[in-house]
Amino acid sequence: MDHLLPAEILEADRAFPEALAACADLDALLRLKGAYVGREGSHAARLMDLLKAAPKEQKRDLGAAINGLKQGWEEGLTARQTELEAAKKRLNALASSWDPALPPPVPARGALHPLNRLMDRLVEVFRPLGFHVEEGPEVETEAHNFDGLNIPEDHPAKASSDTFYLAAHPELLLRTHTSPVQVRTLLRVAPDLHRLGGIRFLAPGRVYRKDEIDPTHSPMFHQVEGMLVGHGIGMQHLKGTLEYALRALFGPHTEIRLRPSYFPFVEPGCEVDVSCPLCDAQGCRVCKGSGWVEILGAGLLHPNVLRHAGIDPEEWSGWAFGMGVERMAMMLSQTPDLRLFFENDQRFLRAMGGLD
Amino acid sequence: MWIERKALAAEIPAAAALDTRQLCELLAALGFPVDGVASREGGDVLDVDITANRGDAMSHRGMAREVAAKLGQPLTPLAPPPVAEGAPKVPVRLESPACPLYATALLTLNPGLGGGGTPVEAQAFLRALDASAKGLPAVDASNELLHRYGHPTHAFDADRIRGAVTVRWAVAGEKLVTLDGVTRTLLAQDLVIADEAGPIALAGVMGGDGTKVTEATRRVLLESAWFDPKTVRATARRHSLHTDASHRFGRGADPAMAAVARDLLVDRLRTWAGATLEGAWTAGALPAPAAPVTLSEAMLVRVAGEPLTLAEAAEALTRLGCAVVAGSDALAAQPPTWRHDLAIPDDLAEEVLRLRGYEHIPSVLPPLEGPPQRLSPDYLLRRALARRLAHLGFHQTVTYGFISPEADAAFAAPGNAPEGRTLANPLGREYSVLRGTLLSSLKEAAEQNLRQGTREVRLFEVAPTYSSGPAGPEERFTLGLAWGGTQGGEDYLSPARPVREADLRGIAQDLGLAVIPEVRGLGEGLFGFEAPVADLPRPGERIVSTFRPFSRFPSVERDLSLLVDLGQSYGALATAMRAALPADALQDLRCVDVFRHKSLPEGRQAWLIRLRFQVDRTLMGSEVDGWVASALAAAEALGAKLRT
Numbered sequence A: 001m002d003h004l005l006p007a008e009i010l011e012a013d014r015a016f017p018e019a020l021a022a023c024a025d026l027d028a029l030l031r032l033k034g035a036y037v038g039r040e041g042s043h044a045a046r047l048m049d050l051l052k053a054a055p056k057e058q059k060r061d062l063g064a065a066i067n068g069l070k071q072g073w074e075e076g077l078t079a080r081q082t083e084l085e086a087a088k089k090r091l092n093a094l095a096s097s098w099d100p101a102l103p104p105p106v107p108a109r110g111a112l113h114p115l116n117r118l119m120d121r122l123v124e125v126f127r128p129l130g131f132h133v134e135e136g137p138e139v140e141t142e143a144h145n146f147d148g149l150n151i152p153e154d155h156p157a158k159a160s161s162d163t164f165y166l167a168a169h170p171e172l173l174l175r176t177h178t179s180p181v182q183v184r185t186l187l188r189v190a191p192d193l194h195r196l197g198g199i200r201f202l203a204p205g206r207v208y209r210k211d212e213i214d215p216t217h218s219p220m221f222h223q224v225e226g227m228l229v230g231h232g233i234g235m236q237h238l239k240g241t242l243e244y245a246l247r248a249l250f251g252p253h254t255e256i257r258l259r260p261s262y263f264p265f266v267e268p269g270c271e272v273d274v275s276c277p278l279c280d281a282q283g284c285r286v287c288k289g290s291g292w293v294e295i296l297g298a299g300l301l302h303p304n305v306l307r308h309a310g311i312d313p314e315e316w317s318g319w320a321f322g323m324g325v326e327r328m329a330m331m332l333s334q335t336p337d338l339r340l341f342f343e344n345d346q347r348f349l350r351a352m353g354g355l356d
Numbered sequence B: 001m002w003i004e005r006k007a008l009a010a011e012i013p014a015a016a017a018l019d020t021r022q023l024c025e026l027l028a029a030l031g032f033p034v035d036g037v038a039s040r041e042g043g044d045v046l047d048v049d050i051t052a053n054r055g056d057a058m059s060h061r062g063m064a065r066e067v068a069a070k071l072g073q074p075l076t077p078l079a080p081p082p083v084a085e086g087a088p089k090v091p092v093r094l095e096s097p098a099c100p101l102y103a104t105a106l107l108t109l110n111p112g113l114g115g116g117g118t119p120v121e122a123q124a125f126l127r128a129l130d131a132s133a134k135g136l137p138a139v140d141a142s143n144e145l146l147h148r149y150g151h152p153t154h155a156f157d158a159d160r161i162r163g164a165v166t167v168r169w170a171v172a173g174e175k176l177v178t179l180d181g182v183t184r185t186l187l188a189q190d191l192v193i194a195d196e197a198g199p200i201a202l203a204g205v206m207g208g209d210g211t212k213v214t215e216a217t218r219r220v221l222l223e224s225a226w227f228d229p230k231t232v233r234a235t236a237r238r239h240s241l242h243t244d245a246s247h248r249f250g251r252g253a254d255p256a257m258a259a260v261a262r263d264l265l266v267d268r269l270r271t272w273a274g275a276t277l278e279g280a281w282t283a284g285a286l287p288a289p290a291a292p293v294t295l296s297e298a299m300l301v302r303v304a305g306e307p308l309t310l311a312e313a314a315e316a317l318t319r320l321g322c323a324v325v326a327g328s329d330a331l332a333a334q335p336p337t338w339r340h341d342l343a344i345p346d347d348l349a350e351e352v353l354r355l356r357g358y359e360h361i362p363s364v365l366p367p368l369e370g371p372p373q374r375l376s377p378d379y380l381l382r383r384a385l386a387r388r389l390a391h392l393g394f395h396q397t398v399t400y401g402f403i404s405p406e407a408d409a410a411f412a413a414p415g416n417a418p419e420g421r422t423l424a425n426p427l428g429r430e431y432s433v434l435r436g437t438l439l440s441s442l443k444e445a446a447e448q449n450l451r452q453g454t455r456e457v458r459l460f461e462v463a464p465t466y467s468s469g470p471a472g473p474e475e476r477f478t479l480g481l482a483w484g485g486t487q488g489g490e491d492y493l494s495p496a497r498p499v500r501e502a503d504l505r506g507i508a509q510d511l512g513l514a515v516i517p518e519v520r521g522l523g524e525g526l527f528g529f530e531a532p533v534a535d536l537p538r539p540g541e542r543i544v545s546t547f548r549p550f551s552r553f554p555s556v557e558r559d560l561s562l563l564v565d566l567g568q569s570y571g572a573l574a575t576a577m578r579a580a581l582p583a584d585a586l587q588d589l590r591c592v593d594v595f596r597h598k599s600l601p602e603g604r605q606a607w608l609i610r611l612r613f614q615v616d617r618t619l620m621g622s623e624v625d626g627w628v629a630s631a632l633a634a635a636e637a638l639g640a641k642l643r644t
């Protein structure tokens, strides 16, 4: 019997559910109601006029069709009205207590640990130079932790007074530095070194040494290892990289200073100082008045370290550095006690680590 | 090591022109940072840090050699009145290659004749170095020589030595009472000085109590030898006996100094104690010198980063005591007898740079030879996880990887035996097991925060946990999370309520964990869960996913308020209702409100279930009514009733 109804009415009926859903508030619903079932000018009013004017024999069918339409519209409108009224009630309840002068609700805020933030930052600083991140296990073999790094068999660091060993596996220990990641990575990439064009990476991570817990010692701490292997690498490349990185970290006016030192896995070896970032090298408590702070140890890779990984030191050369994360964090933050970093007091974490 | 400025200047007169600060800077630039300066009666004394490879620098003379090389100024000649050697007064036999050279002398002490004992200057020198004088000239002179010239010597009471002196390996089980009064049981790897009755000294480490010099001593036998560094290090470590002598022999003493130190000691005993030389002699010979080391110009330039010439290198190495033969593209350097650390070309290159000053090294960024590598997905995943949780209001913790067996057992998986993860030498029982769980550490940190008065504690850690495996502890990164206290109530629009287990399940679900982990009660109002980081969804390789069409037609929501039993399982109800609904039309089904009140029938509660439907066309009210009726029927089959 749809043929009895005008096309625009049928179109309006098809559009009704969507129009209904689109009503966001009671006013909109009232307008829709007026348009469909209002007393005057509505679709329903037009249909009533149509019915009045219809020939007698069509009145019955047409009436049924019109009633069907009107009923559908009215039911829809009533249901939507109930929904909107409930929503309005909820809003009203809120609005009654809402006060623009009071501080607004702020989402809860957590924090990254300051040590992790510092390590993340170091990675970001080295990324533009093409460094990626390598990682290794914290439970290491004696071979990777010591032997592969040219550390003599009778080195005191190997003693059980300095290094934690596993009871059931005497050859396993808790790594005492992140340097075994050098050994693992070199062993892995050695066959591919030409294709890769050398390698450069950072290795951040936790390390363990048998120190009693006190304000400046912890049996667990963090290091960031850096390593680069390429052709013709010399001390100038170590200095250039560290100068770039430490300036990115501490500010463009930072100066660095290399001093000769000794680590078994590098030759030449050096300690690296930065101009004190806290006093602008004018001398303060942190730099003990010298204007310089020791920040890391570094050097050119000892040929034995390359040889151990099957890399020819006649062709390849490189450098490595190792940096104590806690030491740097304590220096930058002037935190008086190392233990604070492991107590995990939320106030400390929020103030020191934060999130940005 | 303590270095007295005055005594240093006695060895290198040019150093007297430097003030203390300049001297400290010069030493630091040479690789000997000064940790502190003390003012003593004879002037400033520097606490110099000497690296383990530089045994040769562990004396005033050694330090003076470095300063002299740097300044290009001469050392004070070291020329004791020569002692004429003769036939041995006591036979000395060297039975081990660990002692190739043993210089000695026999003297009679005549305290009545001219000798006034240890001179006050020598006593003051020793005091300035925190080494007290004993008032026994033979002992004090030996000690003074060690600090001044670096070569350890020893004096025995000659009348208490029986028969010949032998340097030999100990017989396992042999005993020796050392000067510190401790009885040492020796191993076959310990090198000893022995007389016919048994050991009288641990070679290069410490003398024996039975032959020590006392006030009653009338004749002394001097020892100025050279011992193998490795042997001395091993013995010192085995017996936990780290002495001035073992530090120096253990790092490599200068064999050429053995005879010189003996002569210096004889000279001091003559002048300090009126001693008469009975005889001086040497057993063995200088060990063969190390082979010359070759340094090519190419390597020098590569390491230095600038075009240094072989001539410059030869000059620097000569100043350091090397005998250098320069060729056209390489030089050969014979290290001096005191430098055992110069063994490879890299060592020579370092010496050239060191003497020149590291401040001259140019600063150059290394060229990129290959494409940079990506950050690993695992690393990125962990980093993103930490940031995400921090944004969700959680604080990242860092806790120790080892915990007590009890703390481990509280939360570690039952099958994960702690024996395979236990340390042989822990700091204590509470740090003895590599943890199989993060929850104990988080619980401790969380409870500490709550005790401090924190209203709400939200912590997480991403760290390895361990499970015992046949080849050792297996390590995997784990996420642990703890949440407790009172949530909300910090502003006037968010009501306060206790943190509930469900809150943690919500986090686990939000993180997209493949398996929702069990939420554990950690304490009063404190909950936690942990899950392997590997269970987190990996970000896809595709930067932008493939387009999948979605309906643009409006969705229809219907709420059903159901009366259900208090013990009703939500999971069962939801599953039954879902099963009664067309899967392609049902977008969501969730409980949005729970109402419990005495106005409800006994043992019943009301759940407000919200259904959302959407299909690829406009939904008819009547078909949605039909679906809702089916869902209601399914709920009613489980005992639910529509609340009116």
Ligand SMILES: [Zn+2]
Pocket (backbone or CB within 6 Å): A276, A277, A278, A279, A280, A281, A282, A283, A284, A285, A286, A287, A288, A289, A291, A292
């Ligand atoms: Zn400062």
